[in-house]
Amino acid sequence: MYPRGHPTLRDVANEAGVSPAIASRVLNEDPKVRVRDDTRERIRSVATALGYVPHSVARSLRGARSGAIGLVMHGLDSPINVDVLAGAQSRCTRAGYVTLLAEAEELAENDSQLRAFVARGRLDGVILHSGYGQEDRLVEAISSSVPAVLVNADDGRNVPTVRVDDAAAGVLATEHLLGLGHREIAFVAGPDGSQTSDRRESGYRAALRQVGLAGGADIVHAGWSPRSGAVAAEEILQRPHLPTALVVVNAVTASGVLSTLRDAWVRVPEEISVVTIHDAWFVEHLAVALTAVRLPLHQLGSTAATLLIDAIDGRSPETNTFITEPAPELVLRRSTDHPPSREG
């Protein structure tokens, strides 16, 4: 081994009896350079023999590229966004980038963490999982330092944005219930300010309007946690008149809703139908196997990564992209059926 542990390019060059310059070009297969075959061979075999590994930091410093992409996610410990994360991570990795992971809340609260994350030279670009409201400063701070792509945000900033068709998903879920004969359908929404929830809600409203039920919108506010879903369900159960069906904004929220209904001995779907948006892995294992709208969330992540990489490579990406393929799709399970008054 060498004094400081790893052999450097200079060590390889010395050992091969050439200059670092020519060693660099040979090892990087620079086509614009003419080298004798035996020299080329010698350099290569010395590099292998010494176990030479390029120093990524030195390379970045000179090359102005770090080969790293930042992933800023909400709620790392929540299962909601793992698909997006996995899709983005996988695409970045396959493209030869390494990925840096950060949590949006931490970054927004802690300036020194934010600075460390976007420190110059560290990142070639950032994928910012967004649409949670109240994140203008973060988006601004990040997108002014490095190329960025937003995931799930509404458009309206001058930063490229990618999202799935949440409104269509809301329509699909609601039309399914309408088709089964339901007319009293409540929407269990996410937290205030969530653009994702708002778009799904607007789909729900649109579907109601379509059948002339414009005034029938019935919104119950919850959040992204099982607990908030449970609270919303309790609220609904205290009404004198139950709706015959629920559209729940999200699968995690729905898990809380279903558990509360089970504990209150309200039968699903006999007494009340439930459909959710987001076909997560666990929905078929909940208290009742849950009918859900499948969204291409993995694609969402990977497409965001693709767009970002385009931007890094200098191709300016579209500013507003919908993932339409595969299209949102209803996955039928046990939790939806005709409303009680019309059963059979």
Add this chain to the structure above:
Amino acid sequence: MYPRGHPTLRDVANEAGVSPAIASRVLNEDPKVRVRDDTRERIRSVATALGYVPHSVARSLRGARSGAIGLVMHGLDSPINVDVLAGAQSRCTRAGYVTLLAEAEELAENDSQLRAFVARGRLDGVILHSGYGQEDRLVEAISSSVPAVLVNADDGRNVPTVRVDDAAAGVLATEHLLGLGHREIAFVAGPDGSQTSDRRESGYRAALRQVGLAGGADIVHAGWSPRSGAVAAEEILQRPHLPTALVVVNAVTASGVLSTLRDAWVRVPEEISVVTIHDAWFVEHLAVALTAVRLPLHQLGSTAATLLIDAIDGRSPETNTFITEPAPELVLRRSTDHPPSREG
């Protein structure tokens, strides 16, 4: 703005009429240097005015530290390990490190990804989520390049290892069932080669031995997926004689087990009790709210990070650490009760 976008230290120094050397020392608050107060002020205000941000890559090159820690996880899209990931990520971030995320399978399969990840200078250390078997090459490749801490692996390598007390969790789950009067208890195990599963199984066996049921061990092999749990449950249901209780190695596997039991109209816990190890968020929302052993997985991640940071700072960490605080704990829910023959 400056030619290449961001002002450099030299720009700040020029603007303030000093040398880069003194600017660096002032901005880093080097105590060993004497500077007049007005000079100090001038440098600081120029830096602020110009919006100077240090170039992390240049700093790393000189300082031999990158300020980055690698997190290598199994199954990023699986919910099993998010707690560990979140714990490690959070601890690293708070300590001022950024975190690089990679998937163990990808790295093991793809040499160029592995090389990009452990390229010299990029990482100060790696937390390697382990214990899945068949990963010797990966552990070797990583731990020979940078300081590393293994999570969940058996010891026996010369790499520091952290884990929770899986055996104790297995004992706890099994003793709970024994205490309820069960004597025919099957263990639904993880995949072959999983050290985590093996340790939990050994706890199960130990608890049986403790009450003189050494020969009563009944192992059904499954895996980490809901599907594998479902298959295992189907296998059990085809027996002429059902066990009265199941210990399931993991909550995700258990979700498949429970769904299969529900679909086969086998009542839990009236006909069969089920307990799982790993009190994930969703276990209370499954087909039946599931009794589970809570493990300090978040702590596991954060302790691994702490040990790694110690190692990076030159303090050699213990080679074999158990997370004992908080201790494994049984969380009682609906899925366990007395066996049918003794009910009441």
Add this chain to the structure above:
DNA sequence: GTGTCCTGAAAAATCGATTGTTCACCAGGT
């Protein structure tokens, strides 16, 4: 014999910050 061209490779500058060494200047002592 000298100038030109080409090949193959070395030299040196560069990326931006850090850090050990050196240095100019002034006050005070002899």
Add this chain to the structure above:
DNA sequence: ACCTGGTGAACAATCGATTTTTCAGGACAC
């Protein structure tokens, strides 16, 4: 006048790889 000492800051080397520029030496033509 001359040396000493301390202050405040500049100088220059360094980290490791990349890349532009330069150069040595042989072949060839005139």
